[in-house]
Amino acid sequence: MPTSIKMTRRDLVRAAGAAALAIGAPAIIRPALAADALKIGVLVADSGPAALFGPAQRAAAELGAATINAKGGILGRQVEIIFADAGASPAEVAKSAVKLMLSDKVEMIFGSHDSAVRQGVENVVKGKIPYIYTPVFEGDDCSSNVYFLGEVPEQELQKTLPKMVELAKGKTFYLVGNDYVWARTTNDKAKKYIADLGGTVVAEDYYPLGAPNKFENTVAKIKSAKPAIVLQTLVGGDNVNFNRTFADFNLSDDILRLSCLLEENTLIGIGKDASKNLYSSLGYFADLDLPENKAFIGELTKKYGDKAPQQCTISKGLYDAFVFAAAVTTKSKSLAAKDFAAAADGVQFETPSGSMTMMHRHTAKNIFLARCEGTKFTVIDTFAAVPTQQSCT
Amino acid sequence: MEALLFTQGLNVIYEALILAILVLGLAVVMGLLNVLNIAHGEFIMIGAYAAYVVQRAGLPYLLAIPAAALVCGAIGLVVERCLIRPLHYEPFETLLATWGLGLLLRKCVELAFGRGYRSVEIPIRGSLSLFGESYPAYRLALMAVAALVLASLFIWYRRAPTGARIRAMVGNPVLAEAVGIRTRELARNTFITGTAFAGVAGVMVAPLTPVEPFMGLTFIVNSFFALVVGGMGTVAGLFAGATIIGGLQSVLSAAVSPTSAYIAMLLISILFLWQRPRGLFPRP
Numbered sequence: 001m002p003t004s005i006k007m008t009r010r011d012l013v014r015a016a017g018a019a020a021l022a023i024g025a026p027a028i029i030r031p032a033l034a035a036d037a038l039k040i041g042v043l044v045a046d047s048g049p050a051a052l053f054g055p056a057q058r059a060a061a062e063l064g065a066a067t068i069n070a071k072g073g074i075l076g077r078q079v080e081i082i083f084a085d086a087g088a089s090p091a092e093v094a095k096s097a098v099k100l101m102l103s104d105k106v107e108m109i110f111g112s113h114d115s116a117v118r119q120g121v122e123n124v125v126k127g128k129i130p131y132i133y134t135p136v137f138e139g140d141d142c143s144s145n146v147y148f149l150g151e152v153p154e155q156e157l158q159k160t161l162p163k164m165v166e167l168a169k170g171k172t173f174y175l176v177g178n179d180y181v182w183a184r185t186t187n188d189k190a191k192k193y194i195a196d197l198g199g200t201v202v203a204e205d206y207y208p209l210g211a212p213n214k215f216e217n218t219v220a221k222i223k224s225a226k227p228a229i230v231l232q233t234l235v236g237g238d239n240v241n242f243n244r245t246f247a248d249f250n251l252s253d254d255i256l257r258l259s260c261l262l263e264e265n266t267l268i269g270i271g272k273d274a275s276k277n278l279y280s281s282l283g284y285f286a287d288l289d290l291p292e293n294k295a296f297i298g299e300l301t302k303k304y305g306d307k308a309p310q311q312c313t314i315s316k317g318l319y320d321a322f323v324f325a326a327a328v329t330t331k332s333k334s335l336a337a338k339d340f341a342a343a344a345d346g347v348q349f350e351t352p353s354g355s356m357t358m359m360h361r362h363t364a365k366n367i368f369l370a371r372c373e374g375t376k377f378t379v380i381d382t383f384a385a386v387p388t389q390q391s392c393t
Numbered sequence: 394m395e396a397l398l399f400t401q402g403l404n405v406i407y408e409a410l411i412l413a414i415l416v417l418g419l420a421v422v423m424g425l426l427n428v429l430n431i432a433h434g435e436f437i438m439i440g441a442y443a444a445y446v447v448q449r450a451g452l453p454y455l456l457a458i459p460a461a462a463l464v465c466g467a468i469g470l471v472v473e474r475c476l477i478r479p480l481h482y483e484p485f486e487t488l489l490a491t492w493g494l495g496l497l498l499r500k501c502v503e504l505a506f507g508r509g510y511r512s513v514e515i516p517i518r519g520s521l522s523l524f525g526e527s528y529p530a531y532r533l534a535l536m537a538v539a540a541l542v543l544a545s546l547f548i549w550y551r552r553a554p555t556g557a558r559i560r561a562m563v564g565n566p567v568l569a570e571a572v573g574i575r576t577r578e579l580a581r582n583t584f585i586t587g588t589a590f591a592g593v594a595g596v597m598v599a600p601l602t603p604v605e606p607f608m609g610l611t612f613i614v615n616s617f618f619a620l621v622v623g624g625m626g627t628v629a630g631l632f633a634g635a636t637i638i639g640g641l642q643s644v645l646s647a648a649v650s651p652t653s654a655y656i657a658m659l660l661i662s663i664l665f666l667w668q669r670p671r672g673l674f675p676r677p
Binding site: 051179206221223268 | 396397400401404407408508509510511512513514515518519520527528529531532600601602603604605607608611612614615642643646647650651652655
């Protein structure tokens, strides 16, 4: 090989090609490895009225993914979260969902947001991939391949209302809520339970959502009507505002209040002076004295320290979504709509608030009735595995 | 029934007076300087946070009033110097700029205090009995203070030389300058007064509402509508706007439903913007 030192033009090209391959290889190999990860789109409130929950939602979802990954992931693949903002209009969030599916290639979507956004997302996902909706909501949705982990009104009310009647020693109710589907549906369902109890609804008031509401008028009416219980379906700032006005008009000594969406942040806003005789019925409180919950909160404290965002039922549901998806896929061995649906029905999974069972795509779970003591919740009654009364097939 | 009517009557007066106090700062800036301060709600919010901080520090609540006026006035000073004056008090430019300012102020407060709700304890507890009907003492005190502030402002604006100077500046800035009125300083002081008023209004409403970075947005809407209906630059307009928007919302909300009250308010505001954009009592 006399001319071996000399590099021909062809050799040069070949060498350059090899070098390019060597340098470029990671870029080619990386996507191949990454395709192995199972991507999940998670819709959280980064903006909008619910943005208060955003950081806690992200923290719960990340812990959910980490917990599942430590146990081997889903279908033997590590899961990877891609967050998207659910605080925009339904049409905008639907666009984000399309992007998640088409360009990010997510294989599941988890979401914690309002029902209008959910319907927007359902319209674009069209049951192609499993969509797990986690917060408290009004029920009565059977869209295909959608799974509901949140509390429905039947769960919040069926066991809780009789208990409230017993505590209040009276059966007259005044209903006050925001003027939208969740509040109205919850109250319609409440009226049936109240009738079953032999109680009466003296009046109901609905306040526009997102408007600068004042509650003096309703409070004056409540003062005059003297109901035993005020059932509230107000959300966020209106919930705070109403309860502060109610207490300021000196009604909290004589009239009990039950809120259907009163979580830790809202209670801090209401404050200790306005929370006497105020009750909340939900599937989770951050102070629950359960070993599962202690572990959940403990992990978050370990990760974020004092800066751990305040958990509540709205955020914690996203953790449950990971546990649920892992439990279903262990049975189904696939994410295909049919297999997933078949495996989901009847699947039982362990969450920070105790064991849950998916039935007819809604979740039977523990419901806690808590009394506000200052700005903390004290659970006074636990109703185990409360059924949803939903009948999706 | 009579007891209920009496309480609802007080509620109507209360809503109108509270709204007048909330509008005041906006009315000063918009009515006299033609600057629509979209960040007005944020100044109210900062005032409310000032109240929160003062209360948390264990200081008397009354101290929150000068604190809020000082903080909001200082921010107002900087904003006037760096934003409003460079834009020559042009209505549209300053509208956009203060919109951006609102975003900035919200984010700053979010950074400092977080997104969560804060609650300010009611400084005057209990209720007072009026003709056999009890009404929360703090709200009664607020009504009294609001009425007093508005009345004295009315008298001051009519009688005091500063009022006359402002009227001169607004009427004819060039002539005002020529007769020795320092319009630049006058405009600056007027702007600062407006933001300080917003801060004090924030202190007054803080114990009644959830204190959070976005609370200002709920105040700006009604305040703006009250100005549109009442007319800008006159005390009569301020009273009329607050009474019509606040009172009507309260009456309809009690008599029909809160949602229709809100719709009625929007319709009236649209009607005014369309048919009588200068309001009921505009500056002549």
